[in-house]
Amino acid sequence: MSVIILLLIASVSVALIFLGAFIWSVRNKQFDDDYAPPRRILFDDKPAITPIRTELAATVPTAETNPTNQ
């Protein structure tokens, strides 16, 4: 029955690790903004080409070819 002490120590240590993770994440400002993260992950990385300008698609300046914008 005294093995329960060992189990207790083990589980409490694991729980403390998670508490530490919680405290770290709060300090790391992860709870400051709850609006942006869920929407941010749904954005596409690459900008889309729209139908209006498909005929000019070939000439759309990209970051590499046009390093100096006005």
Added chain:
Amino acid sequence: MDTTTEKGILCSHCGERCPKDPIREGDRVFCCEGCLMVFQLLDRNGLCNYYQLNAHPGINRRMAVRRDKFAFLDDVKIAAGLVSFQNESDIHVQFYLPQIHCSSCLYLLEQLPHLEPGVISSRVDFAAKQVSMILDSKSVSLRKAAELLTSLGYEPYISLRDLGQPKRRVDRGLLLQLGIAGFCFANIMLISFPEYLGLDHSEPAIQRVFRYLNLLFSFPVVFYSARPFYLSAWKGLQHRFLNIDAPIVLAIWVTFIRSIIEVVAGSGSGYFDSMAGIVFFMLAGRFLQDRTYRRLSFDRDYRSYFPVAVTAVIQDKATGKESELVKAMPDIRSGDTLRIFSGELIPADGILTRGKALIDYSFVTGESQAVEKQMGEIVYAGGRQTAAAIEILVVKEVAQSYLTQLWNRKEKGRSDKGSGGDFSFVHPLSRWFTCVVLAIAAGAAVYWGLHDASRIWGVVTAVLIVACPCALLLSSTFTNGNLLRILGRHHFYLRSAAVIERVAGTDHIVFDKTGTLTEAGKQEVSYTGEKLTVKQELLVATLAAQSGHPLSRMLARHLSGEESYGMMRDDADGDVSCSVLSFRETAGQGVEGFVYGERVVLGSLEFMKRMVGDVEKSWRAAGAGTRVYVAIGGRAKGFYDISNHYRNGLAELAKAIRGKMLVSVLSGDNNRESKNLQEVLGQDTILLFNQTPKGKAKYIQHLQRIGKRVMMIGDGLNDAGALDQSDIGIALTEDCNNFTPASDAILRADELQRLPVFIRLCQVGKRIILASFILSILYNLIGLSFAVSGALSPLVAAILMPSSSLTILLVTYCASNAAARWLRL
């Protein structure tokens, strides 16, 4: 894509109404060149996802920003104050963009590196409305970044307050305390189960281990998580005021000490789980209640209002040449010459040295008539220059100007309102409750003293443990938290939960007229008389544009449209437009002059009679609005009827309030609108005109002295004193992102007519709190019966406490939502 609603065609970019000839591109419509340009920029760079995410996400670009507006960012010292980190290659900077309002803004602002390669990365903090950018210092300067943001419609709001202020650390303490309390509470409960479920004296070593573990877990709760209650109780005691947190602190410590004694002496397992549970639930309630609206600021002071830098004029003594230099606000000294452009704020008291000053002080004094100043006269800080550029010689530095004196006085008054006045009906109720509990404890002690003296200590502490007024605190915090959320959904943002009760207790509402009851910039103009040709209308408009009188301005704007109105005024060089000769204005009466060779006269009836002769009889009767008579070429042609455009729904608002509370209207203008106001708001409304800012505050003080609880609704700095003086000051705003003065609440203008419903909800909230408190008394009675009879085991306490808290939470949440639905909110 056209969106035709009853408002007309809406701009695909910003959603505002398009003029009759909208700009078309493909299948999209735009209201102005500015919106079109933003669209083209996004389209060119493949960012039209912006429009897919939300309808009309753009910000209107009709008002062009002055080209050199961000020139002050080139100044190294100013830039250093704004930048958060800098090395040879990178600049880290945060900009506050109040226009951020939807996921499209989020999308676009994080795609900035695609638009401008010099922006290495940008990340939005939506709750704080900030964008954090890392710039490549070789290709993009701070100024260029600000101009890029402005070109997209997101003009950074940089105010004096941002300079030299260390970045304030966001207070995450409450969240941490809540998390730790929850963690400890859950673990204590788990570790207590064996004791409840049959672990007995046969295994003393294990029992001791469990109990000491519980003791350990309770330390963070008592010494860290419960701190807000200690601080609040202490603050209350300092003011000789026993608020609700004092008996809670008592309960926590009685429980803690008794439990420690029991565990150390081996006589029992203690009540750690009840105590941790109390703290956790109360912190949860407080967390929900104290959710501040970080996007809004209730505490804007003069530094948020003033710009960061102004243009100073330096005279080179040697050559006599003048050059412009951008100076930061704190660096302005008396003796500096400043150039104030059209539309800019005057930052310091000074003497006018060049140009025609036509200053709009409406935000400060409430008078809608622009003040004209002559050369050599003093102009005060806080006004906005409406004519062309002027130069002033600074006589008083910013911090000593009239405006900041006015505001500083406000700040002192404000702090008194907060601390001592955090009065709630909850406090006396809790004091009554505590007295009753102490009486019961005393009674039980006496009883057991007579029967079995060994149990006195156990019973008394049990009573104090079980019957803590935390139920009352829970009811009020959960109810208030939910009410704040419901009201916030309807754009009525209260500063804190304490305001709810003050709203509920209102019995007299005071409205400011200009901008609150009337919609700024909108008016109804109708013409009666001989029909005017287009050319004649232009003559009238040109003449009217020269005057600062509000009626003239309204007329000019109405006749010419917003865009050309600006063109008819003094051009950028400050020369009087040569199309108007011999311009003469008789204050309050009318104006006259020769426009393109024709003599035009505009003014009141008496003025017209004096200048031109009598007018037709049928035109003479006084109307409901104000009449501006027109004479061209020496002959009266007709008149314009100009009346304020009152907000929709005022009549319904007045009807809903009538009988329940009195209404007053304060105005800085003269009484020409009195008949209109009586019509709209009812005959028993008290109307006061020609009020100065101080006069408004004094009137409210007078009302309070005769015992009224006053709610004041205003919109500008000129109301600041009155807003502060009243029991509740509400700042009305068209756009919640704009500058609002310090106030107790912010209300979006189109929700004004629902004010009675909001007040009713607050009143219902009070009843909900009482009802759930009575419910909790039931739990307390059950618990007390156990405690007084000496049978309060930790198991009983552990069951009672969470179940009562959860019941209260459910009841208050459902009741307040039901109340909102019942009131059709």
